[in-house]
Amino acid sequence: ASDASLDEREERRGTGDRGFDPAGRLAERDQRGLRRELTPIAAVRGRSPIADDPGADEPVFDGPEQLLFAANDYLGLAGDERVQRAAAETAREVGTGAGASRLVTGDTPAHRALERDLADAKNAERALVFSSGYATNVGVISALSPDVVFSDALNHASIVDGCRQARAETVVYDHCDPSDLRAKMAERAANGPAATGDAGESWLVLTDSVFSMDGDVAPLEPICDVVESFGAWLMVDEAHATGLYGGGGGIVQRAGLSDRVHVQMGTLSKALGSQGGYVAGSEALIDHLLNAARSFVFSTGLAPPAAGAAREALRIAREDDAHRERLWENVARLRDGLEDAGYEVWGETQICPVVVGDRDDAMALDDRLRSHDIVAPGIRPPTVPEGTSRIRVAPMATHTEDEIDRCLAAFREAGRELGLV
Numbered sequence: 001a002s003d004a005s006l007d008e009r010e011e012r013r014g015t016g017d018r019g020f021d022p023a024g025r026l027a028e029r030d031q032r033g034l035r036r037e038l039t040p041i042a043a044v045r046g047r048s049p050i051a052d053d054p055g056a057d058e059p060v061f062d063g064p065e066q067l068l069f070a071a072n073d074y075l076g077l078a079g080d081e082r083v084q085r086a087a088a089e090t091a092r093e094v095g096t097g098a099g100a101s102r103l104v105t106g107d108t109p110a111h112r113a114l115e116r117d118l119a120d121a122k123n124a125e126r127a128l129v130f131s132s133g134y135a136t137n138v139g140v141i142s143a144l145s146p147d148v149v150f151s152d153a154l155n156h157a158s159i160v161d162g163c164r165q166a167r168a169e170t171v172v173y174d175h176c177d178p179s180d181l182r183a184k185m186a187e188r189a190a191n192g193p194a195a196t197g198d199a200g201e202s203w204l205v206l207t208d209s210v211f212s213m214d215g216d217v218a219p220l221e222p223i224c225d226v227v228e229s230f231g232a233w234l235m236v237d238e239a240h241a242t243g244l245y246g247g248g249g250g251i252v253q254r255a256g257l258s259d260r261v262h263v264q265m266g267t268l269s270k271a272l273g274s275q276g277g278y279v280a281g282s283e284a285l286i287d288h289l290l291n292a293a294r295s296f297v298f299s300t301g302l303a304p305p306a307a308g309a310a311r312e313a314l315r316i317a318r319e320d321d322a323h324r325e326r327l328w329e330n331v332a333r334l335r336d337g338l339e340d341a342g343y344e345v346w347g348e349t350q351i352c353p354v355v356v357g358d359r360d361d362a363m364a365l366d367d368r369l370r371s372h373d374i375v376a377p378g379i380r381p382p383t384v385p386e387g388t389s390r391i392r393v394a395p396m397a398t399h400t401e402d403e404i405d406r407c408l409a410a411f412r413e414a415g416r417e418l419g420l421v
């Protein structure tokens with residue numbers, strides 16, 4: 001009901017038509033500047049552009065090479081031969097699809113091996129993989145079924161949707177602000193249903209560790225202190241941290257907090273270059289989730305080649321620092337260069353948001369960068385708050401110094417052309 005406009009209802013009234021008007025809804029999005037399109041990736045590093053020919057049966061590889069500075073495949077492992085080989089071997093040995101839910105006949109050695117390694121990397125008793133990070137958040141939060149959720153203002157949409165599906169009362173606290181979290185928890189304790197401070201409710205605090213649009217890191221230790229002082233549970237989303245920090249285990253590992261974080265989740269789809277999501281925690285938690293998380297129970301098991309690829313990528317991320325070192329060198333070169341050029345760059349991680357403010361400026365910069373063969377997306381409201389439109393730049397370990405410099409040159413020129421720097 002939420003997507004239908006009043007006009008649409010008005011037009012339908014009395015006509016006996018109870019159908020839908022997708023074209024009208026699209027037009028409305030258009031009017032509000034919110035319509036989005038699938039953009040054929042004109043360029044992936046190491047691949048030539050795909051000509052934009054919607055009539056072609058096969059992608060046509062032709063045209064000048066464009067450089068992609070927008071992928072979450074931060075370590076470049078999606079293109080790593082060892083990871084590709086692991087996917088192919090798993091496909092051959094186990095099959096391309098799981099064929100059923102894990103609880104029916106879809107459980108395979110490829111899943112079990114990956115889950116063992118993930119549990120080990122996260123310093124947890126057990127792990128469970130889902131078909132995506134999105135399905136993990138929605139399934140885990142709704143299976144925990146908290147009475148009240150305290151959620152960072154910038155948490156990912158899949159967390160928001162998990163809270164909705166759990167029908168939890170959701171209290172949003174200021175971004176990365178443990179004091180505001182403490183104040184909101186205290187307020188809820190004082191004014192909750194029984195107003196006794198302990199109404200027998202279950203409380204879940206939720207935060208990303210690395211935030212995908214601001215590129216900053218949650219202050220996990222003070223958050224743990226607050227959570228513990230109210231006897232609540234903490235769940236941390238390590239989607240953008242898995243494989244990159246804490247020797248590959250994530251920010252929770254880096255901070256030595258695996259004993260104080262009750263639920264660790266993440267995806268296999270970013271630095272691990274594969275597809276799927278995971279949750280790690282105690283034996284009892286995981287056993288409960290595999291019984292109760294509907295996105296696990298009623299969905300086909302993760303494709304075995306994705307599990308095989310993720311396992312090999314996790315091994316590389318844990319055992320081999322070379323990719324990470326290259327990534328951090330590239331991040332430093334890019335951040336420094338952008339700041340020298342006069343841009344404002346937020347955050348402290350591999351995600352480098354170049355904040356220009358105005359939404360039209362951000363989209364114009366996106367466009368100019370593309371004309372310089374650099375692909376880095378403009379991000380505007382409602383994805384980010386008004387006045388903070390930005391280009392989300394994400395370098396990869398596989399970019400060469402020369403490629404980072406090409407990106408910087410494009411930013412300098414485009415910024416001058418548009419009068420932004």
Ligand code: PMP
Nearest residue numbers: 132133134156212239267269276
């Ligand atoms: N959590 C966060 C913080 C994310 O950024 C994403 C992906 N954009 C997800 C969860 C969902 O993961 P997936 O893409 O594997 O569904």
